[in-house]
Amino acid sequence: MKHCVITGANRGIGLELVRTYLARDEWHVHACCREPDKAEALRDLVPANLGRITLHRLEVTDQKAVEALARDLSDLPFGLLINNAGIKGGEHQALNDMDYDAWAETLTVNTIAPFRVTEALLPSLRRTPGAMVATISSQLGAMSLRGADRYAYRSSKAAVNKVMQGMAEDLRGDGITCVLFHPGWVKTDMGGENAEILAGESATGIAQTLDRLTLTDSGGFFKWNGEKHEW
Numbered sequence: 001m002k003h004c005v006i007t008g009a010n011r012g013i014g015l016e017l018v019r020t021y022l023a024r025d026e027w028h029v030h031a032c033c034r035e036p037d038k039a040e041a042l043r044d045l046v047p048a049n050l051g052r053i054t055l056h057r058l059e060v061t062d063q064k065a066v067e068a069l070a071r072d073l074s075d076l077p078f079g080l081l082i083n084n085a086g087i088k089g090g091e092h093q094a095l096n097d098m099d100y101d102a103w104a105e106t107l108t109v110n111t112i113a114p115f116r117v118t119e120a121l122l123p124s125l126r127r128t129p130g131a132m133v134a135t136i137s138s139q140l141g142a143m144s145l146r147g148a149d150r151y152a153y154r155s156s157k158a159a160v161n162k163v164m165q166g167m168a169e170d171l172r173g174d175g176i177t178c179v180l181f182h183p184g185w186v187k188t189d190m191g192g193e194n195a196e197i198l199a200g201e202s203a204t205g206i207a208q209t210l211d212r213l214t215l216t217d218s219g220g221f222f223k224w225n226g227e228k229h230e231w
Helices: 012-022 063-072 100-126 151-174 199-212
Strands: 002-006 027-033 053-057 080-083 132-136 177-182 221-223
Touching (some): 100 151, 132 151
Parallel strands (some): 027 053
């Protein structure tokens, strides 16, 4: 049985990633979110998947909570970590209308937390040949895409792109593949109803892309459908 860890697993793309990997009999999914007791859609998956899904309480910005997760998983060699947890950054993200506290929180959740979680889980990842770390980013963090709105969100995703690109180099010698994904414009609470694709389409595409990636792809930025994304 292979083990994967998914953060932000209670809704949207995270929830669909849980469903996608549960549909593959070889995977045990460790689904992480802040309040699993209140995550009804996630909890509904448990009865039909007993022994193949474990729910974990995790606040990705809390060092003690991250360390507790690492201890819980310390005996399990798992092959995949998906850093999916993220926030959109508040309602005030424009020039002359910036919520600076919300901006700092966005960087903490979207940029620092993926590093924090990955670092904590490295001992287990290192024990698994061919282990992978995938971080859900956004095309809004690409320097090639111009835009002047959502400063907090854009900057947090641009920053996590660079952070994980650097981590890919650090982990190459350990044989750990580290990649980033633009999940598409997805119909979620964050993406809105006018978005282009469903969360299930995005999750399926990400999983299928991960199936074919190798260490030679480490440090890459990909679209949900497997195409390479410009930086």
